[in-house]
Amino acid sequence: MRMNTLRVALLGCGVVGSEVARQMTERSDDLSARIGARLELAGVAVRRTGRDRAASGISPELFTTDAAGLVERDDVDLIVEVIGGIEPARGLILSALERGKSVVTANKALMADDGYALHTAADKHGVDLYYEAAVAGAIPLLRPLRESLAGDHITRVLGIVNGTTNYILDQMDSYGSGFAEALEEAQSLGYAEADPTADIEGFDAAAKAAILASIAFHSPVTMSDVHRQGITDVTSADVASAKAMGAVVKLLAICELAPDGDAVGVRVHPAMIPRTHPLAGVRGAYNAVFVEAEAAGQVMFYGPGAGGAPTASAILGDLVTVARNRIGGVTGPGGSWYADRRVHPMGQTSTRYHISLDVDDRPGVLAAVATVFAEHGVSIETVRQRTERPDDAELVVVTHKASDEALTATVAGLGRLDTVRDVMSVMRVEGG
Known part of the structure; x- marks a missing residue:
């Protein structure tokens, strides 16, 4: 026949x-x-x-x-x-x-x-x-979300979905490379385009986050709904500071249900995650996505994320x-939008933060800094001070969970203090 x-x-x-x-x-x-x-x-x-x-x-x-x-x-x-x-x-x-x-x-x-x-x-x-x-x-991901986990209730999707940025950050962490040096090497190996903007500014990851959120939460999410921050401002000092607290910097796509289940948050940004987290061990240009669901628990998908x-x-x-x-004569599962959840603004997102401050090294500075955090309802988890020059110190503050809105107001308040010379970096801390 x-x-x-x-x-x-x-x-x-x-x-x-x-x-x-x-x-x-x-x-x-x-x-x-x-x-x-x-x-x-x-x-x-x-x-x-x-x-x-x-x-x-x-x-x-x-x-x-x-x-x-x-x-x-x-x-x-x-x-x-x-x-x-x-x-x-x-x-x-x-x-x-x-x-x-x-x-x-x-x-x-x-x-x-x-x-x-x-x-x-x-x-x-x-x-x-x-x-x-x-x-x-090549990672089987969308079909498991659409089919294998269709009977479950997904609460969070957390992933490394851009191999170029993961390679750059891995080089910075593993070999002490600077950002520009790591990017140049990624380009020479074909991991990054001549114009790497879509990757290093987070556009590529944001598009993928929108797709993942739409499927996981049965709601239409577009790229314009995604809070996006790339890795161009990540410094060697940030990577070293992450190491000092047993963490690593990764560009993460994060899609999660709000506590009340009526809204979703979708964001892409660099974050520090503990080295004990499964995503921390994703090296080179590889991708991995960590899915959390009520019945299945935690499931991770890992593999090469790009290439012909x-x-x-x-x-x-x-x-x-x-x-x-x-x-x-049949069709597979189509789009599922029945939940039609709203996307809540980034200001309502709650997470921990790592903040590095260049301050005067004199009495009363720490108290003034702590007062600004308290005024905006941001609780401090740890403070570490390092002094390299007379009258000059670096304060590294890690907070408990706080809203992005409160943190933004706190950073603005810190910048107005006479004793704070510079807010050197602000980075979110996930997975702890």
Whole structure:
């Protein structure tokens, strides 16, 4: 009996797209056996057809610059989108969904910005929209959240979701590198782009946090809802101070339910976490996500979060699933927004803080500093003083949990003290 064939349109043929095509070709028999139908590449949409793509192994006649025409073709069954960005990817995906074609995408920016509308279109037209590769590369994460933990009550998702920043911070911690030095090395190894802004300023992680929060808490969360702070202000002194208190600095994506369960907080920022925490041991360019749920307890997902082969692995996993669903005449779980929780402002978020102050080394300074904390209801957990020069000292204060709003007011008050020469750094402390 002749096996059915499903024809796949590939939108984009960069590092990830060419790897998807390669794996589809080289593993054709295995994939066919798993699906119950053959996958055949129907066409590949690119910006320019003149480039030499012989290394991709894709037949030259499959390349086209008419992405919209490729999506609209009647002989195309499934779409894989790896163009990235918002447009034209958004329009192409909507066109595919409206024509009854399931879509697999790795587009974190689009899913963070417009996931609700795209899921609504997929549900309306009875097709699948899968995007495992959009958050953590090869790490199976979104499907466990959507399916394996669907019967549980997730309360918090805490993760390292950007390999570039994790590599930089790991170099600073492990080898004493400065930020600029670590960034340059990350670029030389291909972990960071020539323009690393999306990574080091936290935009990449913020998009992933929005996706994770939307799925975990069944509420639409967009990237604009995410409080974002990058790692460009993290200094060697911050890393050394973290070491002194048995902690390490990581860029964390944190999604959590408010105590009353009616709102969610979503934030990305550098934070100190104890070296005993499972995320503290995530080294190099690896990613890891720590999920806390009422019944399952604490679950961690770990692995390579980026790169052509790992990302292609996640895409092909989704492609196998949507192809099976197509053969079986069913769809997988769609968007779940029933809770529709609000996103509370960052000022209402409560956590601990590590604050470094450059102060005059004379009587009464500590009392004045403590008074400012007390005035704003921020309780001090520990104070450490270090004196390097006459009449000059560094005070390192670690607080108990306090609201971000109260902490901001405290820092402003400290800056007005005549005895405080500089508020050198303010960093959150998590996981303690």
